[in-house]
Amino acid sequence: MTTDLKYPIGKFQAPTSFSIVEIQQWIQDIKAFPAQVKAEVFRLGAAGLEKPYREGGWTGRQVIHHCADSHYNSFMRFKLALTEEIPSIKPYHEDLWAKQVDYDIPIDASMAILEGLHIRWTTLLESLSLEDMQRTFYHPEMKREIRLDHNIALYSWHCRHHLGQLNLIIP
Template sequence: MTTDPRFPIGKFQAPDPLSKAEIQQLIQDIKAFPVQVKAEVFRLGAAGLEKPYRKGGWTGKQVIHHCADSHFNSFIRFKLALTEDTPTIKPYHEDLWAKQIDYQLPIDSSLAILEGLHIRWVALLENLNEMDLRKTFIHPEMKKEIRLDFTIALYSWHCRHHLGHLRMISA
């Protein structure tokens, strides 16, 4: 646990190398996320979703919409890396996405996206072989190739990171 409310579980630290058992646990974190988010939504209630997790931070509603957007982008990056030779992905400005009108909508659509997307994403992840895990995409802002096994670790952290934000709202 960290004292910085921006990083309730600490900053991401890339494990290297990752064992097969560690990858399977990371995939389970991703698999469990939609159910965990729904439990937090139930606990927070409508009023809690309108509160920011910290001063100047996103509201619970924005966090959930962000997760749907971010995870959808990650899923597409996996598909690109699996079907193209080291594709360059398109980054996006998540802070600007969070200011768009759709982030003011009720969270039902984003919860549905997370539920359906994670079913597909986990099916994909659970069937990656060693060669697939080493496939990469180029992130133009980071100016380097990103491996899919690293990305699984990053999104396991991302799920737990934003669950931490939701849990901070009513703490």
């Protein structure tokens, strides 16, 4: 753990190698995420979701809406990488997305997205061969190709990172 409230589990550290055991654990982290968020929502209650996890940070509601957006984008990047040769993906400004009116609505729609999406996403991830996991997409902001096994590690961290933020909220 870290004392940095923005990154309660620390910043993402990209692995230098990828074992099948680690990849399977990362997929399980992604699979478990919607149920873990649901438990945090229950703990926080409606009033707790309106509190930021740190001063200047997003509210619990915004974190959940962000996860629906981010995870949907990641799922689409997997689909593109599996069906095209090194597709260029479209980055987005998550900070500006969080200011859109749909982040003001209750979390029910984003929870439904997370629950359905994570079933589809982890079904896809569990079907990938080691060769599939080496497929890439091109990230124009980073100016490099990203392998799918790297992206699985990143989104395992992303799930745990945002759960850590929700856990910081005191209802």
